Amino acid sequence: MQDTKLPIYWQRALVVAGIITIFPATTTAQTAPNIGDNAMAEHPYVGMWVTKDGLIRHELLPNNRYDEARGERKSAYQGRYQVTGNYIEYWDDTGFTADGEFIDGVLYHGGMVLYRNKE
Structure with missing residues (x-):
């Protein structure tokens, strides 16, 4: 019987607006950057x-955290x-x-x- 398991790079994918985004099949704990x-x-x-x-507005902070604002909603997404x-x-x-x-x-x-904010 042939193994039909997909390659690791196809094991997790997200399709948004017709764009396929491939995610590594690893856990967050294995790939998470050092925080703090x-x-x-x-x-x-x-x-x-x-x-x-x-x-x-997407702010990449120096401690490997980000803070994304959308319209009037500050800190709409963080991680x-x-x-x-x-x-x-x-x-x-x-978890996204x-x-x-x-x-x-x-x-x-x-x-x-997104473009670099010059201010």
Whole structure:
């Protein structure tokens, strides 16, 4: 009998607005970054990222936490993140996971396009 188990990279996937996002088949505990330190303090991606219309504001904090505001709703989503090269993984405090990629100074995340806030 042939083994029909999917490769590890297909074991967890999310489809949002026609975009397939693949998540590693690992537990949060295995991949979670260290929390409580400022290991990312000097990282070039730390800071505020916003959509062109300014409705979504995504702040990457130096302690590997993020705080996302949507419209008038401050701290709509919070959690932790880990950057590996230009790839970013998120673990929301509610258990939701997501990822994104930095390309030419732009953050592509969950179907959104966010730009570095210059202020």
